[in-house]
Amino acid sequence: LAKTTQPISMDSYEGQEVNITCSHNNIATNDYITWYQQFPSQGPRFIIQGYKTKVTNEVASLFIPADRKSSTLSLPRVSLSDTAVYYCLVGELDTGRRALTFGSGTRLQVQP
Amino acid sequence: EADIYQTPRYLVIGTGKKITLECSQTMGHDKMYWYQQDPGMELHLIHYSYGVNSTEKGDLSSESTVSRIRTEHFPLTLESARPSHTSQYLCASSVTEYSYNEQFFGPGTRLTVL
Numbered sequence: 686l687a688k689t690t691q692p693i694s695m696d697s698y699e700g701q702e703v704n705i706t707c708s709h710n711n712i713a714t715n716d717y718i719t720w721y722q723q724f725p726s727q728g729p730r731f732i733i734q735g736y737k738t739k740v741t742n743e744v745a746s747l748f749i750p751a752d753r754k755s756s757t758l759s760l761p762r763v764s765l766s767d768t769a770v771y772y773c774l775v776g777e778l779d780t781g782r783r784a785l786t787f788g789s790g791t792r793l794q795v796q797p
Numbered sequence: 798e799a800d801i802y803q804t805p806r807y808l809v810i811g812t813g814k815k816i817t818l819e820c821s822q823t824m825g826h827d828k829m830y831w832y833q834q835d836p837g838m839e840l841h842l843i844h845y846s847y848g849v850n851s852t853e854k855g856d857l858s859s860e861s862t863v864s865r866i867r868t869e870h871f872p873l874t875l876e877s878a879r880p881s882h883t884s885q886y887l888c889a890s891s892v893t894e895y896s897y898n899e900q901f902f903g904p905g906t907r908l909t910v911l
Binding site: 719727729731785786787788789 | 832839840842885887889893898899901902904905907
């Protein structure tokens, strides 16, 4: 399974765009990149998933360069409610007998 | 809204007691997972199942056991609880379709062993 590296923490202010980058140098050909969000005392929640280039949904955008060795989660115009831990996961979609590893995540603190 | 349930939400119990944490999902997902997470720390996978009658241990060694007799039900049991088992336990299930995979998490059970 590809190992991921994310910043431990980030700070931002309301209304700003936040970009969280994840490094995954040994990503495999069949691996996808998935991001989850976790609020305190809750389970993680799926945000976005992609394989290459750019993916956008109503919550975030995911930018993946051609070499796929990193990815960037972009949160447009964050609010206080976006304060959470964000996890980057890399692995095959149908992991069969394996499961993805969440890692330490990035703790995002949004200030007023 | 994900239909995955965990009971109890909170449990305080004495050392040596046997406990079972319940997890059920109504989405028909084949794969289910148990994670353990201490406050502010990483999620650690302790068990997973990719279908009825199949279970595997996760990355973190755990003294707990699991069973998967029905698709929708994935209970976790501790035969003799100890203070070191104090943690939050999160259950999840997942669906895999073409070019898409998502894990749905339950609300968690916060276990305190005195």
